[in-house]
Amino acid sequence: MKFFKVAGLSLASAIPTLLLATFIVFFLQRLIPGDPAVAIAGDYATPENLARIRADLGLDQPLFAQYLTWAGNAFTGDLGTSFQSGESISALVLDRLPITLILTTMALLVSILIGLPAGVLAAQKVDTSFDRFLTTGATFGIAIPNFWLGMMLIIVFSLGLGWFPGPGGVRFADDPGQAMFGLVLPALALGLVGAAEICRQVRSAMVENLSTDYVRTHRAKGLSNRSIVWKHALKNSSLPFATIVGLQVSRLIGGAVVVEAVFGLSGIGSLAVEATNQRDYGVIQAVVLIAAVLVLATNVIVDISYRLLDPRIS
Amino acid sequence: MSLLEVKSLEVRFGHGEKQVQALYGVDLSIDAGEIVGLVGESGSGKTVTSLALMGLLDPKSAEVGGTAVLDGAPLWDERGRRRPRSKVPMAMVFQEPMTALDPVFTVGSQLVETLRVRRAMGRRQARAEALELLEAVGISDPTARMRAHPHELSGGMRQRVMIAIALACEPKLLIADEPTTAVDVTIQAQLLDLIRGLARERGMAVLFVTHDLGVVAETCDRMITMYAGRVVERGPVVEVLAEPAHPYTAGLLSALPAAAERHARLATIPGRVPPPGTEITGCVFAPRCSHRRDVCDQPQELLPHGDGREVRCIRASEIQFEGVQV
Numbered sequence: 001m002k003f004f005k006v007a008g009l010s011l012a013s014a015i016p017t018l019l020l021a022t023f024i025v026f027f028l029q030r031l032i033p034g035d036p037a038v039a040i041a042g043d044y045a046t047p048e049n050l051a052r053i054r055a056d057l058g059l060d061q062p063l064f065a066q067y068l069t070w071a072g073n074a075f076t077g078d079l080g081t082s083f084q085s086g087e088s089i090s091a092l093v094l095d096r097l098p099i100t101l102i103l104t105t106m107a108l109l110v111s112i113l114i115g116l117p118a119g120v121l122a123a124q125k126v127d128t129s130f131d132r133f134l135t136t137g138a139t140f141g142i143a144i145p146n147f148w149l150g151m152m153l154i155i156v157f158s159l160g161l162g163w164f165p166g167p168g169g170v171r172f173a174d175d176p177g178q179a180m181f182g183l184v185l186p187a188l189a190l191g192l193v194g195a196a197e198i199c200r201q202v203r204s205a206m207v208e209n210l211s212t213d214y215v216r217t218h219r220a221k222g223l224s225n226r227s228i229v230w231k232h233a234l235k236n237s238s239l240p241f242a243t244i245v246g247l248q249v250s251r252l253i254g255g256a257v258v259v260e261a262v263f264g265l266s267g268i269g270s271l272a273v274e275a276t277n278q279r280d281y282g283v284i285q286a287v288v289l290i291a292a293v294l295v296l297a298t299n300v301i302v303d304i305s306y307r308l309l310d311p312r313i314s
Numbered sequence: 315m316s317l318l319e320v321k322s323l324e325v326r327f328g329h330g331e332k333q334v335q336a337l338y339g340v341d342l343s344i345d346a347g348e349i350v351g352l353v354g355e356s357g358s359g360k361t362v363t364s365l366a367l368m369g370l371l372d373p374k375s376a377e378v379g380g381t382a383v384l385d386g387a388p389l390w391d392e393r394g395r396r397r398p399r400s401k402v403p404m405a406m407v408f409q410e411p412m413t414a415l416d417p418v419f420t421v422g423s424q425l426v427e428t429l430r431v432r433r434a435m436g437r438r439q440a441r442a443e444a445l446e447l448l449e450a451v452g453i454s455d456p457t458a459r460m461r462a463h464p465h466e467l468s469g470g471m472r473q474r475v476m477i478a479i480a481l482a483c484e485p486k487l488l489i490a491d492e493p494t495t496a497v498d499v500t501i502q503a504q505l506l507d508l509i510r511g512l513a514r515e516r517g518m519a520v521l522f523v524t525h526d527l528g529v530v531a532e533t534c535d536r537m538i539t540m541y542a543g544r545v546v547e548r549g550p551v552v553e554v555l556a557e558p559a560h561p562y563t564a565g566l567l568s569a570l571p572a573a574a575e576r577h578a579r580l581a582t583i584p585g586r587v588p589p590p591g592t593e594i595t596g597c598v599f600a601p602r603c604s605h606r607r608d609v610c611d612q613p614q615e616l617l618p619h620g621d622g623r624e625v626r627c628i629r630a631s632e633i634q635f636e637g638v639q640v
Contacts (some may be wrong), residue, residue, distance in 0.1 A: 213413040217476070220368055220408075221428045221483055222400030235418050310418055310465040 003308070010303040014296045021292040022074070023194030025285055026067045036083050057083065070285065079282075079286040084278050089286045093268065097290065100260070100267035103190065104252040105181055111198055111248055116241070118195070119202025124229055126207050134199065141196025146255050150189035150262040157185060186263045190255050194248040201244040205237035219301045238309045244289045246302035316343040317385055317519050318367075318487055324379035325359075325366050325543075327590070334591030336362045337543045341616075344487065349513055351534035351551065351597035353527065353566065357587040359543040360523045364489045367521075368406050369396045385486050400431050405480035409492040415464035421448075421475050422460030428482040429629040447478040452508060470501035477508065481516075482636070488513070491523040506533050527570055531555055533640045539563045541597040542588050545616060549623030556637040559625040561603045564635035597627065605633055 037053040038045065040136050045053075054060045058069060060174035073080060122134040153250045165182045209215065218228045257269030268287055275283035307313050320342035326335050344350050349475045365371050366378050367389065383390040385403060390396045408414040416424055422444055429440040441460075448456035451474040464472055473493060480488055490509060493540050494502040510533055513520050522534055530551055531536050537554055539547040539562060547560035558564040565583040585602035588594065596611035597603070603610070609628050619625040627633075 157561075213408060213410055214416040215413045216370055217408060217479070218416065219370060219399065220406045221479055222398070222402075222431050223427065224400075224431075227427075232416055232419070236416070238418075312417060312465050 003304075006307045007300075007304050010300045010307075010313065013303070014300050017299075018063040018292065018296055021296070022071055022289060023067070024074065025292065026070060027063070030063065036279050036281055040083055052275070056098030073154045074286075078290075080282040082275075082280055082283055084275075084280045084283075085289035089282050092271065092283060093286050093290060096266060096268045096271045099179075099183075099265055100253075100256050100269060102180065103186055103265065103267060104249070104256055106180075106183055107191035107194065107252050107255075108245070108248060110187050111194030111252075112245065114192070114195035115198025116202055118199040120206055120229065120234065122199065122203040123210060123233075126203075133201075135203065138196040138199045138203075141192055142200075144193065145190050146193055147258045147262050149192060150186065150259055153185045153189050154263070157214075175250060183265075186259050186265060189262070190252055190259045193255075197248065198241070198244050201240050202237060205240040206233055209236045239306060242302050242305045242309065246298050249298040253291050253294055315386070317346040317348075318342065318344040318521075319383045320367070320380065321382075322380040323363065323382065325364060325371065326377045326379075327363050327375055329375075333377075335543065336590045337366065340540070340543075340545055342538065342545070343521045344521060346486065346519055347513065347517045348536065349510065349522055350539040351525045351530035351536045352521055352523065352540060353530055353563075354540035355525060355536055355566075355583075355587050357542075357589070360525075360540050360541040361491055361616070363540070364406065364491050364521060364523050365447065368404065368489060369399060370406075395400070403484060403486040404489065405483040405485035405487075406489040406491065407473070407476050407480050407493045409495050411469050411476055411496060414476055415472055417464055419463070420460065421462050421464065421467070425460075425475075425479055425482055428479050431559075432483045442640060444478075444482070447481050448475070451478045451514070452504075453478070469497045470505065473497060473501075473505055474508070477505075477512070482549075487519045489521045489523065492525070494529065495524070495526070502529075509533070519615065524564075527555065527566055531638075539542065539566070542594070543590065543591075544598060544626065545621075545624075546599065546626040547624065549619070552640050553620075553623065554637075555640050557628045558635045558637055559619045559623065560599075560627045561605050561633070561635070562599050564637075565602075567638065585634075599627075605629060 035050075036057070037050045037059065040053055041049050044095070051060075058066055061069070070080065077090060079093065081087065082089055082092060085092075118134055122131045125131045164185050165178075210229070214236075215228055215233060218232055223232075246257075256267060257272060259265075260267045261273060262270040268290065272284060272287040273281075275287065320340065322339040322341060323337055324335065324339060325337040326333050328334055340359070340363055342363070352363065354360045362371070366376075367382060371378065378390070378394065387397065387402075388468065389402060411458070415421070419427075424443070425444040425447060426437065426440040429435045429443050430437070433440075433443075435443060445456045448459055453459050453471065453474055459467070459471075459475075464475070467475065473496075476493075488509075489614070494505050497505065506529065509520060509522075512518065522530070524530060534551050536549065537551045538545055539554075539560060541562050547554065547558070547563045549559075554563060555567065558567055562583070565581075568581040569583060583602055588598065588601070595613060597606075597614045600606045600610045607629065612628070614626045614628055616624050616626045617630070619630055
């Protein structure tokens with residue numbers, strides 16, 4: 001019961017943000033120089049042709065009417081057709097989305113599986129050389145751009161050692177196992193920065209929690225150090241952890257554009273790059289809309305987890 | 315043999331040049347079922363004493379010396395290795411009920427967890443015992459309270475929960491570090507009654523750390539006054555309060571609002587407790603003492619002073635202080 005109430009509240013508070021996001025996406029789009037009708041018909045099209053194309057695409061309507069039509073259709077799952085290829089945008093997106101979702105999920109797992117234990121261990125050994133080694137490593141990790149890391153990983157592990165397939169990748173539909181394997185390096189390139197960030201945040205939250213009065217109470221009553229660290233201090237550190245994981249998700253979705261380009265993956269990021277080059281408004285809108293929905297969904301999940309993890313937030 | 319026998323307990327903080335000594339050879343003994351007050355201002359060493367006994371000082375920064383034997387078994391060996399806390403029949407209640415409970419776990423789970431660790435109980439048995447403990451510390455509707463988180467309880471209730479958690483450890487010795495300082499006066503009286511009652515019922519000894527002589531007068535059998543990391547006076551509460559022998563105990567007593575006359579200025583002890591690490595060769599209290607003489611510059615011993623009393627003041631037999639009847 002409590003869960004549904006909490007989930008409802010969080011969802012309701014996300015709706016205005018979503019509307020605002022679509023609004024901004026739609027209007028910013030129109031500020032990009034260049035006329036899609038010209039892009040379709042070519043530089044030597046007659047004015048009549050251009051007018052006809054604009055009318056077909058609804059570009060002769062007032063902006064706000066264009067927005068309403070687009071938003072209404074989008075709500076029902078119809079994202080329109082691509083100016084360029086004439087294909088359904090929904091189909092285009094659905095074709096590209098899985099690989100990006102798998103990539104970002106794997107990258108998020110990399111971030112958490114490395115960052116969380118590293119942060120907890122560093123906090124337990126605070127101010128030792130082990131702690132300093134980890135925090136210095138984390139600082140470097142945050143500073144490394146993911147495209148550079150991606151290139152280094154390709155050079156060392158696929159071109160050099162030959163452990164992983166080179167850029168290009170296998171289509172997911174053809175061989176899921178092989179495709180996942182091919183995503184390991186991209187996921188590392190995308191996720192290691194997040195691991196560093198999570199490590200730092202978890203470390204500082206744990207250090208703070210391990211010096212509190214209630215930890216002293218737990219020690220006094222004879223709990224093992226393991227239980228104090230991994231159960232009590234960790235649960236008390238879960239709010240900053242949830243926050244940083246939420247931030248990582250938005251960063252990963254953004255980073256996927258670059259990493260997909262480096263590794264030649266045809267995900268939604270590369271779709272966005274192609275669409276931008278071709279001024280394919282509808283596709284760009286769809287991609288940004290999907291990204292916005294993903295980020296908002298993450299925020300809703302983070303918000304719900306706040307309320308479930310900390311009983312003081314009601 | 316007493317329940318707790320502490321010999322020349324010393325605590326030093328820090329390393330090398332910067333090391334400061336916080337406790338200087340504190341001797342302490344408590345009998346089973348006895349309630350002993352450990353009294354002193356902030357910085358006198360009373361909390362450090364209790365934390366050292368509990369093993370709650372950070373081993374990286376604190377060095378503990380001396381011996382402590384509880385119920386026949388030493389708390390640590392010659393090399394300073396402590397017996398696991400879960401095996402030692404000792405528990406502690408802290409000053410701050412607002413922060414001493416884990417905020418994100420329910421009262422019930424914190425109690426059950428203690429019982430499972432301390433008494434190797436199964437989940438169901440621990441739950442039943444937890445309910446009984448909550449009842450024993452005077453919490454009404456324990457079944458509902460089990461599900462409550464600490465922030466849903468008042469300060470007094472939280473302190474009762476703390477006491478229940480301590481009882482879950484089946485302690486022969488309970489260390490209570492200013493357990494009533496942070497709650498209001500009516501609750502304070504209830505908590506004191508509760509602790510005294512539980513001690514009597516369960517034959518549990520209590521080391522009651524406090525700066526409040528009123529609390530000592532109401533609760534304790536014996537009292538120990540500490541100053542600058544040393545015991546300066548000890549004896550039965552009634553006698554020490556009726557006729558304090560150490561000028562510091564006398565000073566604390568006269569600083570009690572109840573002892574002062576109405577409308578008169580409240581008495582204070584001039585100066586402050588010397589910070590840990592201060593080199594003092596003579597009487598440690600001399601710089602603040604109004605009865606200081608040249609003899610006070612020589613080292614002071616804890617000397618017998620009448621029946622069952624000891625005092626660290628060379629002039630104790632020459633000076634008479636005004637006390638209060640309890």
